[in-house]
Amino acid sequence: MSIRVENLTHIYNKGLAYETKAVDDVSFTVADGEFIGIIGHTGSGKSTLIQHLNGILKPESGSIFIGDAEITAKKIKMNEIRKRVGLVFQYPEYQLFEETVSKDIAFGPKNLGLSEEEIDERVREAMQMVGLDFATYAGRSPFELSGGQKRRVAIAGVIAMRPEVLILDEPTAGLDPKSHEDILNMVKSIRHRAGGIVILVSHNMGDVAEMADRVFVMDGGKLARVGTPAEVFADEAFLKRIGLGVPPAARMANDLAARGLASGRVILNIDEMTDFLADTLSGARESKS
Amino acid sequence: MIRDITLGQYYPEHSRIHRLDPRLKIIVTLVYIVSLFLVKDFIGYGIVLVTVGIITAISKVPLKFMLRGLKPIVLIIVFTFTLNMLMTQGTILWEWGFLKITKEGLYNAVFMALRLVFLIIGSSLLTLTTKPIKLTDGIESLLKPFKRFGMPTHELAMMMTIALRFIPTLLEETDKIMKAQQARGADFETGSILRRAKALVPLLVPLFVGAFRIAQELAMAMESRCYRGGEGRTKLNALKFRGRDALAIVFTAIYMAAIMAERIFI
Amino acid sequence: MNFVKDDKMIRIEDLVFEYGWDEEEAAAPVNAVDHVSLEVERGSFTAVIGRNGSGKSTLAKNINALLLPASGRVIVDGFDTLDDAALWEIRQRVGMVFQNPDNQLVSAVVEDDVAFGPENLGVAPDEIRERIRFSLTAVDMYAHRKMAPHLLSGGQKQRVAIAGVIAMKPEIIIFDEPTAMLDPEGRAEVMGIIERLHEENITVVLITHFMEETLNSDRIVIMDRGRIAMEGTPAEIFSRTAEIEALDLKLPFAVELTARLKERGIDIPAGLITERALSEHLLTLWKGNETSDLCPSE
Numbered sequence: 001m002s003i004r005v006e007n008l009t010h011i012y013n014k015g016l017a018y019e020t021k022a023v024d025d026v027s028f029t030v031a032d033g034e035f036i037g038i039i040g041h042t043g044s045g046k047s048t049l050i051q052h053l054n055g056i057l058k059p060e061s062g063s064i065f066i067g068d069a070e071i072t073a074k075k076i077k078m079n080e081i082r083k084r085v086g087l088v089f090q091y092p093e094y095q096l097f098e099e100t101v102s103k104d105i106a107f108g109p110k111n112l113g114l115s116e117e118e119i120d121e122r123v124r125e126a127m128q129m130v131g132l133d134f135a136t137y138a139g140r141s142p143f144e145l146s147g148g149q150k151r152r153v154a155i156a157g158v159i160a161m162r163p164e165v166l167i168l169d170e171p172t173a174g175l176d177p178k179s180h181e182d183i184l185n186m187v188k189s190i191r192h193r194a195g196g197i198v199i200l201v202s203h204n205m206g207d208v209a210e211m212a213d214r215v216f217v218m219d220g221g222k223l224a225r226v227g228t229p230a231e232v233f234a235d236e237a238f239l240k241r242i243g244l245g246v247p248p249a250a251r252m253a254n255d256l257a258a259r260g261l262a263s264g265r266v267i268l269n270i271d272e273m274t275d276f277l278a279d280t281l282s283g284a285r286e287s288k289s
Numbered sequence: 290m291i292r293d294i295t296l297g298q299y300y301p302e303h304s305r306i307h308r309l310d311p312r313l314k315i316i317v318t319l320v321y322i323v324s325l326f327l328v329k330d331f332i333g334y335g336i337v338l339v340t341v342g343i344i345t346a347i348s349k350v351p352l353k354f355m356l357r358g359l360k361p362i363v364l365i366i367v368f369t370f371t372l373n374m375l376m377t378q379g380t381i382l383w384e385w386g387f388l389k390i391t392k393e394g395l396y397n398a399v400f401m402a403l404r405l406v407f408l409i410i411g412s413s414l415l416t417l418t419t420k421p422i423k424l425t426d427g428i429e430s431l432l433k434p435f436k437r438f439g440m441p442t443h444e445l446a447m448m449m450t451i452a453l454r455f456i457p458t459l460l461e462e463t464d465k466i467m468k469a470q471q472a473r474g475a476d477f478e479t480g481s482i483l484r485r486a487k488a489l490v491p492l493l494v495p496l497f498v499g500a501f502r503i504a505q506e507l508a509m510a511m512e513s514r515c516y517r518g519g520e521g522r523t524k525l526n527a528l529k530f531r532g533r534d535a536l537a538i539v540f541t542a543i544y545m546a547a548i549m550a551e552r553i554f555i
Numbered sequence: 556m557n558f559v560k561d562d563k564m565i566r567i568e569d570l571v572f573e574y575g576w577d578e579e580e581a582a583a584p585v586n587a588v589d590h591v592s593l594e595v596e597r598g599s600f601t602a603v604i605g606r607n608g609s610g611k612s613t614l615a616k617n618i619n620a621l622l623l624p625a626s627g628r629v630i631v632d633g634f635d636t637l638d639d640a641a642l643w644e645i646r647q648r649v650g651m652v653f654q655n656p657d658n659q660l661v662s663a664v665v666e667d668d669v670a671f672g673p674e675n676l677g678v679a680p681d682e683i684r685e686r687i688r689f690s691l692t693a694v695d696m697y698a699h700r701k702m703a704p705h706l707l708s709g710g711q712k713q714r715v716a717i718a719g720v721i722a723m724k725p726e727i728i729i730f731d732e733p734t735a736m737l738d739p740e741g742r743a744e745v746m747g748i749i750e751r752l753h754e755e756n757i758t759v760v761l762i763t764h765f766m767e768e769t770l771n772s773d774r775i776v777i778m779d780r781g782r783i784a785m786e787g788t789p790a791e792i793f794s795r796t797a798e799i800e801a802l803d804l805k806l807p808f809a810v811e812l813t814a815r816l817k818e819r820g821i822d823i824p825a826g827l828i829t830e831r832a833l834s835e836h837l838l839t840l841w842k843g844n845e846t847s848d849l850c851p852s853e
Contacts, residue, residue, distance in 0.1 A: 042708050042738045056468045078475060087472040094462075095469040097494035106747070107491065111474025141496070157473055174654070174735045176607045176764045178803035203738045232755055243740035248767075248808035251829050261841050270812055277812075278819040281840055405674035422663055455662040457705040503658050510659035513619050514672040514719065515643055519665040521677045523682065 001067045001083070001164040003030040008062035010048055010221075015069065018138060022048040023059070024221035030197055036214030036228070038201045041243035045221040046201050046272040050167050051281040053199070054085035066165065075254060083112055086163030090170045092154030093147065101145075101153050102127075102138040119160075126160035129190055131182070135288075148179035152186070164196040184211070206247040209233055217244070230266040249273040300417045306348035307418045311427030311535045317541050318415045324548045325404055325411070333551050337407055340544050341414070350417050358413040359406065366402050374398035423526075425449040428526055443519025451507070459500065466495045564727055564758045565595035565618055569627035572613050586615040589781035590627070597726075598756040600771035602789075605778035606803045611762045614778065615729045618760070619649035632726055647676060650720030654732040657705075658714035665707075665715050666691070666700040672723040683722075683751055690721035710741025717748055727758040735764065766807040772827050777802060790826040807835040 010023040022045045022212045030036055051057040052064060055071050055078055063072045072079045080244050089095070098104035102123050109119045112139045127134050130152040137145075142153050155171065168187065174178040191198050208215055208229065215232040217225035225232050233239070233246045236254050240245060245251065253267040253276070263276045306314075306387045328334055345355065359366075417426070431444030462523030467477065470491045476487055588610045594603055603611045616622040617629050620636040632648050634641035650672075653659045662668040666687050670779040673683045689696040694714040704712055714732055720728055731751060734742040746768055753759045761768065769775050775792045777785040779802050785792055793799070793810045800806070806814070809830045819838045821840070829832045 041740050042710075050769050051468065053719075054472055056471055078471075078476075082472065082474045089465065089469045089472070092469065094499055095466050095473075095495050097491045107470075107475075108473035111476070161473065174732075176605075176803070177766075177805040178606055180764075181805075216330075227412075243738065245739050248830065249812075252808070252812075252834060255830070256837065259838055262840060270808070270815065273812060274815040274819065277816055277837060278821060281816075281821050281837070281844060282819065371649070420664075422667065440717070450662060454661060454704070457703070458657050461705070506653060506658035507661070508653060509616075509621055510653055510716075511671075513621055513646055513649075513659060514661075514723065515642070515646045515673065515675040523674050523677050523680060523683065525667060525674060525680055525687075527680055 002065075003028075003165065003197060004065040005053075005108060006063050006065075008049070008052060008064065009060045010045075011059060011060045012048075013034070014060070021221045023052070026063075026221075026223045028216065030221060032094075032117070032197065034197055035191060035211055035213045036197070036242060037208035037215045038199060038216030038218060039205065039215060039244055040224075044242075046218045049218065050087065050169060050199065050201060052166065054087045055081040056087070068183050071168075079112060080260060082163075084163055085165040085167065086158040086161050088158050088166070088168045088171060089153050090173060090285075091151075091152035092158075092171075093142075095155075096150060096154060101132070101140060101142050101207060102134075104142050105157045106140050108157055112161060121168060122160040122162065123156075126156040129159055129193065130156045130186055132156065148175055148182065151175070151179075151183065152225040155186070159190065159194075160207055162194070163204050165192075165199065165239040166190065166196065167199040167201070169201045171200070171203065172202070173206070184286065187211070205233070205245055206249075206269070209247045209250070217242070217275060221229045229268055233268055234266070248260075264279070296299055300350045300354055301421055302349045302418070304347055304349045304418065305533055306344060306414075308533065309418075310530055310536055311419050311423040312430050312528060313534050313537055314415055314528075315424075315427050315431060317537065318412055320514055320541055320545060321411045322408060324351055324545060327552050328546050328551055330402070330555070331400075332555055334407070335405055336544070336547050336551060341407065341410060343416060348414065348418050350414070355410060355413060355417065358417075359409055362405070362409055365402070366405050366460060370398045370402045371400075373401050421453045422450060425453070426524075426526065426528060443522075445518075455499060455503065455507075458503065459496075462499050463496055463505075466492055466499070562631075563594045564597045564632060565593070565760075566630040567591060567614075567617075569591040570614070570617060570624050570629060571626045572610075572617055572622055572626045587781055588617065590782070592627075593776065593781055593783065593786075595727075595758060595760065596754075596773075598758055599774065600753045600759045600761070600772045602758065602772035602775045603762045603778060604766070604769060604775060604804060605762070605784070609778040610781040611778050612731055613781075615651070615731055615760065615762055618727070618729060619651055620645050621651075634655070643676075647723055648726045650723055650725035650728040652713070652716050652720055652728065652730045652733050654735050656716060656736065658708050659716050660704045660712060660719075662690050663703050664700075665696065665702050665704060668704065668715060669700075669719045669722050672719055674725060686722040686724075687718075688734070690718040691715075693721055693751075694718045695744075705829070708736045708741060708852070710744045711738065713741065713745050714748060717745070717752075721752075725757070727760065728752060729760040729762070731762045732764065733761075734768065766805055770807060777804070789828050793828045 002181045006027050008023055008026045009021065011019055011067070011153055012022050013019045026049060030203050038046050038050070043076050048057065052059055059072060064083065065071070069076065069080065073240045096104050098107065104144055106119050109122050114122070127137065132149065132152055142150055145153065150170070159165070171182050171187065175183065186209065187198065187200065200208065200211060212229055215227060215229050216223055217232060217239070223244065233250050236250065239245055246254070247268050249267050249269050249272065253263055253273060257263060267273050267274065267276055325337065328337060345352065374390055374394045375388060377391055377394035377397050379391035381389050381391055382395065383390045394476060429442055432442040432445070471477070475488060475491055477485065477492070480488070531541050570588055570591045581586070591614060605611050613622060617624060617636065618631060620642055623636060631645045632647050636645055646758055660668045661671050669687045669690055670683050670711040673810065687700065688697065689699055694717050696711060696714050697719060699707065699711065704715060730771070734745050735744065744787070749759060749761060750771060752805050761772065763769065770789050772789060775787065775789055776783055785795065785798060786804055792808060796806055796810065796814055807828055809832070810828055813827060813833060823836060828834055
């Protein structure tokens with residue numbers, strides 16, 4: 001499974017005085033198994049872009065291929081797309097509606113027209129993947145759970161559709177540090193077990209640098225930069241200009257470099273930072289003795 | 290995008306009509322509506338047309354924008370017209386089976402249709418030139434005398450203010466939930482009525498839960514900003530009668546006099 | 556109304572608040588706030604952290620009498636929250652800014668929203684106008700005063716909400732996770748304003764999940780299961796790394812880096828909790844090494 005997007009353009013309020021190009025001639029491909037991070041400030045077009053990938057929004061022009069299926073084609077069945085591409089919206093816990101956790105997770109699979117046994121199996125599997133014990137939580141009302149748990153239920157509801165492409169729009173927004181960590185670990189394990197493509201939209205540069213194979217930078221509806229985290233986060237000035245930033249380690253490394261202590265290597269996380277500083281500082285000490 | 294729907298059909302402009310006291314505009318609109326029922330012939334409508342034309346010109350609201358307001362009621366106009374045309378007894382102009390058009394019928398039909406059109410145009414002039422929030426202020430102020438009889442005027446006005454503020458938020462919320470459920474394969478568009486009604490459950494439940502959450506949070510925010518009802522409250526934009534309002538009153542009086550004179554003497 | 560001149564801005568004495576109230580706290584058992592005592596100095600900046608459901612928000616809502624203690628007392632600038640007659644004195648003194656920028660703006664026009672608080676206080680229209688100008692300028696939103704809130708960005712909405720509080724001339728502003736729903740730019744804007752308010756001698760209480768936002772505070776309070784688990788200056792708090800991690804919290808970047816470098820045998824003094832301070836020290840270390848490299852005979 002791969003994704004190919006060609007010259008995608010989406011216009012809001014077409015024909016009105018305040019028409020805006022939310023997505024402006026965007027093209028890219030994503031290979032099977034890739035983990036993509038998308039960054040961009042609010043209103044840069046990230047959300048609009050990802051909503052095209054599972055057919056929720058229709059483009060003004062351009063086309064999208066998921067595997068060999070063109071999902072922007074006129075006659076495509078929506079369920080065909082949704083089976084392939086799962087989209088977890090921001091604050092997904094606000095879409096829960098069923099009486100019990102298991103019923104809510106079953107909503108997606110049921111809409112795909114699966115058999116009872118198949119649905120049951122998927123619900124169990126999805127709950128396990130998001131780290132919710134079936135025996136404890138399946139029969140409980142989703143409205144009684146804590147914020148972090150609700151979010152897991154909502155994510156399980158999408159995972160249960162077994163999409164080959166999983167898109168998550170700021171899945172950690174508003175969570176405390178522990179729940180944040182838990183959700184990230186969950187995303188990693190899902191990727192490990194299910195394979196396929198994962199697309200993560202996030203405001204947390206550290207998370208994106210750590211998890212993504214490639215980073216897409218959106219600005220003003222355009223795909224402003226595409227590259228590995230090392231490539232994209234190398235240009236702090238540019239990212240700052242468009243309202244973004246770099247991971248803390250890179251920020252500090254750049255600051256040190258500007259004041260004479262250049263690393264001469266890519267530093268995106270705390271491990272790389274520790275190695276560099278330990279090498280430089282203790283290395284010097286050894287030569288001294 | 291759903292959030293860009295224009296609310297209350299307000300047309301932003303800086304005309305003299307826009308700047309009039311909203312209370313006055315509401316009263317004038319009521320007077321105008323009464324006047325439409327006093328008109329008895331086409332000369333009367335001539336006066337109405339000229340007056341509405343002048344006001345529209347002063348208000349700088351494009352005619353096209355104004356006529357757009359008629360679109361939703363075209364059906365009602367056509368229905369009234371047809372009914373009046375076919376149901377009135379009198380001199381027969383045309384007949385086919387049980388259908389017949391009379392001279393009086395045609396006259397009545399045109400007359401009633403015009404009344405409806407003027408009614409809509411006149412009242413949309415009010416909403417087109419008055420910000421919803423000003424309209425609320427105006428209604429609150431006009432209802433003030435009824436407070437004595439236990440009418441919660443401040444509360445009603447506050448409810449309208451909050452409603453105006455939160456319509457876009459709720460629309461956005463609806464849009465979000467709908468998309469999220471569609472992403473899980475929900476289908477809001479096909480199937481029988483029963484099926485479609487059932488399909489609304491995944492939309493309505495989160496929407497209600499969300500509305501309650503918004504209400505709860507907003508109530509808390511209002512309380513922490515010292516909200517305690519209308520008692521002892523001041524208003525930033527206290528409504529004030531100005532010179533131009535007096536002018537408008539004179540203008541209205543002349544209009545009304547003309548309509549009456551026409552009805553009595555012509 | 557009883558008023559006792561108090562040198563402390565907020566004095567919380569053995570506060571107990573019974574069951575949870577808001578969504579997050581609903582899952583928390585029994586006492587949302589469990590025998591908490593705390594004093595906040597005038598003009599200070601206190602950061603409150605702790606996992607979801609630890610009682611932070613409940614504590615905050617007890618400070619401006621949105622919630623009232625089951626036992627114990629909360630005294631704000633000399634006024635007891637249990638004293639009905641003092642309610643409006645307290646709420647005028649304690650402004651609150653909440654997490655969701657959408658759900659705290661009342662009016663469909665920015666300046667009308669800022670006017671809401673002063674209107675409730677019965678301030679004269681001319682004075683309100685002056686306060687709108689003053690407070691919207693303070694958050695850099697005066698140019699947007701005629702706009703509808705739903706057309707603003709999250710950060711801008713949050714700034715309007717802060718202006719609405721400033722317009723009431725409060726002594727204390729409590730921020731309940733004000734940046735949780737914002738993008739990096741919006742977050743930086745809001746934090747900039749919070750620090751400016753602190754400089755202008757407003758007493759600031761900031762509830763947050765972002766450790767970086769606590770580094771410039773005068774004091775950090777860590778809540779856990781309705782109690783105060785730790786309390787101290789940022790430097791003190793973040794020197795107790797193991798305890799912080801046990802409370803499911805994250806260390807600020809500089810603190811974690813320091814810990815790792817120490818493991819590698821690099822000597823770093825305690826208290827360098829900001830990236831800036833740590834960088835300074837690392838640069839001195841490095842320059843020291845370089846000079847010694849240049850003069851091996853030493």
